[in-house]
Amino acid sequence: MNSADTKKWYYMLPIISIAILLGGWMLVAQGEGSMIPTPYATLMRFLDICVHPISKAVLPVHMWMSLKRVLIAFVFAIVLGIGLGVGLGWSTSFHAFADPVFEILRPIPPIAWIPLVILWCGIGELPKVVIVFIGSFVPIVLNTYSGIKEIDSLLINAGLVLGANRRQLLTEITLPATTPAILAGIRTALSSGWMCVVAAEMIAAKQGVGFLIVRGQESGDTALIVACMLVIGVVSLLLSTILSKLEGVLCPWQFSKTK
């Protein structure tokens, strides 16, 4: 194959894989009383809930509710997570102080917090935001911390010999060197945050995509469930694309211009 053909081939492959997915889906959705909605039924349901409200809101509003919870929690998780991660990685005494507590709390799955958080914060917006925060905070802390721990000591030494002070070593050497690791943590945090928001909404919410999925389950409306799942998938994809762009802006050195 010449290179133009190869290129065409690479454009074809994703189309083929999606076609196979759709084909398989149609196949299993065949037949009377199938518990799986057909792609067509799902599409129709999707269009329907875009205009006809469920629980006083159309689909875009539910989506926005979920997204808003994720984004608010995310801002706090990024600021506090990077802060704690830098503290753990940079200061030996802070590490000795805070690490044991963090190590005990860290392995607890964020979803396990849901009952307690609902008891504490009621059923308003706060508990969902808190749960997403817990879910996205941990990966950001861990990646920031290990990024700082694993920094090549040569880079620090080179800075020391040039006469850099401790603040410069942190802000001009350690943090830039750790940015890719922090961004990887944010990426993990994003998927974890989505998981948490859907889970929290499934348990206690009047709006949001997680709520819609449970509503679908209660009324046996499988098309609604699948439509919501696909919307979650597409929105996550969009967010992760935005994140990739952000990586390109924050770490231009990772992406060569010449190669």
Add this chain to the structure above:
Amino acid sequence: MSEDVKVKVRGLTKKFGDLLVLDNISFDVKKGDFVCIVGPTGCGKTTFLNLLVKLLEPTEGQILIDNEPADPKKHNMAFVFQEPSAYQWLTVEENIQYGLKIKKYPKDVIEERTKEIMETLGLEAVRKSYPHELSASLEQRVVIGRAFALHPDLLLMDEPYAQMDIKVRYYLEDQVIKLWQKTGSTVLFITHNIEEAVYLSEKCLILSNKPTTIKEEKKIELPRPRNIASSEFIELREYVTSQIKWW
């Protein structure tokens, strides 16, 4: 103590656990001298430079720069490490300026030095590139540029040219001599290459195997520019080589 001693080493001993690496070493480096340190692999050359800039603490003994303990914030020194140490997130140009910025040089000096380094080290074409886009040898040149830009009083280089091809190496050897002559700095230069050591240095510090002592301080009194094909040169080169072998 006389005024013109740049580096004073007294009774320097370094152990890593039970491993005795440097064994009670004493010597002086004169201000403005060009000293090459040669010795067997693993004898502690890198360890010595790290001790000198306080990246390591000696087990015993002391090292003084200008009669006081080394302090990178005070002494104008530069270190080219054995492994590549360019900052990946800075462009070639920013890497070269980084030391000058830390030392808060005025803008016009930074501009002028950058220009000078770009020219002498042939980095103009890649000034906006990031280090990972460069070959290993070009990346090392960036680190050398970062050190040269400081016009350091004390320039420490740990096998800086080891990975360069012969043409580039000859060129850079002449560049370090030029910088040394122009700025009157004191240079400590570690190398495995005896020809390089004899070509560059005023004095060769020949180290023994571990536990390491100074085997000999050999003055190299050849006129410059030196001719590596001359019989005096070859004789010296073979002498130093034999001193390393027969320890």
